[in-house]
Amino acid sequence: MSTQLQTHFLTERFDSLTFKENVERSMSQESSNGDCEYSIAEAEDKNEILDLARKYFNLDEPLNEYIGLTGPDGRCPDLEAYMIASLDEGTSVKATCDGKLVAFSMNGIVYSQDESEKSYVDNPKFQKILDFLNYNSLACDIFKRYPNADKAMSVKIVSVDPCMRGKGVATKLVEKTREIAKDLGCKLMFVECTSHFTALIMQRLGFEKIYSLDYADYKVDEEVVFKPKKPHSTYTVYTQEL
Numbered sequence: 421m422s423t424q425l426q427t428h429f430l431t432e433r434f435d436s437l438t439f440k441e442n443v444e445r446s447m448s449q450e451s452s453n454g455d456c457e458y459s460i461a462e463a464e465d466k467n468e469i470l471d472l473a474r475k476y477f478n479l480d481e482p483l484n485e486y487i488g489l490t491g492p493d494g495r496c497p498d499l500e501a502y503m504i505a506s507l508d509e510g511t512s513v514k515a516t517c518d519g520k521l522v523a524f525s526m527n528g529i530v531y532s533q534d535e536s537e538k539s540y541v542d543n544p545k546f547q548k549i550l551d552f553l554n555y556n557s558l559a560c561d562i563f564k565r566y567p568n569a570d571k572a573m574s575v576k577i578v579s580v581d582p583c584m585r586g587k588g589v590a591t592k593l594v595e596k597t598r599e600i601a602k603d604l605g606c607k608l609m610f611v612e613c614t615s616h617f618t619a620l621i622m623q624r625l626g627f628e629k630i631y632s633l634d635y636a637d638y639k640v641d642e643e644v645v646f647k648p649k650k651p652h653s654t655y656t657v658y659t660q661e662l
């Protein structure tokens with residue numbers, strides 16, 4: 421999950437739409453991978469994305485799971501607002517199988533001049549997660565490390581239906597995101613990994629680990645806040661110059 425997203429897409433809307441058409445055209449030509457089709461997620465996909473998130477991501481992302489973010493219905497309005505904030509940018513990717521949504525990567529462009537401001541939400545559990553992300557965002561300070569990058573593609577949220585996991589679907593979503601980032605002129609892409617499995621994907625795709633923090637070392641009032649189950653022992657940030 422990433423906290424650095426800002427909604428600059430209104431000013432970039434025209435450019436995005438133009439690029440979006442180009443990207444869609446190139447993706448439709450070669451987007452079949454195994455049983456899945458990969459394409460840009462649209463505003464009309466919102467409800468299906470939220471349905472899938474309520475079944476899986478809201479419950480089983482390592483921090484969400486540890487903290488018991490939602491009740492059994494999997495709903496969390498604050499997380500869901502955060503999740504779909506960048507959907508209109510045309511930078512998120514979905515995977516469908518026989519027309520059914522099975523995975524998504526919610527992505528957005530972050531700009532170097534964006535201030536990393538602390539966000540406040542109603543849900544105290546989600547607030548803990550946002551505070552953690554914000555803490556790391558300040559500590560990591562990505563654009564300071566890449567002074568020549570004026571914007572970067574951020575992978576915010578990746579979720580795959582459990583019946584499709586371990587088959588390279590998330591890897592393909594990240595690869596598609598990287599194609600979009602290049603088409604949109606991003607010179608940098610970064611992924612903040614709360615899951616060990618996402619970190620494996622980034623390593624495999626040749627990203628560089630620039631930051632890590634063991635969950636055991638993140639304390640508030642001298643208490644460890646997150647103790648997600650193994651193998652999710654460390655939060656990491658991976659980058660790649662494009």
Ligand SMILES: CC(C)(COP(=O)(O)OP(=O)(O)OC[C@H]1O[C@@H](n2cnc3c(N)ncnc32)[C@H](O)[C@@H]1OP(=O)(O)O)[C@@H](O)C(=O)NCCC(=O)NCCS
Binds near residue numbers: 621
């Ligand atoms: C993390 C997640 C998106 C990965 O999706 P996926 O489609 O299974 O990922 P991939 O098949 O592309 O594989 C990712 C890597 O993790 C490994 N992996 C995935 N699930 C695994 C499991 N349960 N046990 C062991 N290894 C696993 C794969 O072998 C692969 O490693 P490799 O490249 O060295 O072979 C998926 O597990 C998920 O939705 N998890 C819950 C939500 C979440 O944690 N999201 C990410 C937050 S940063």
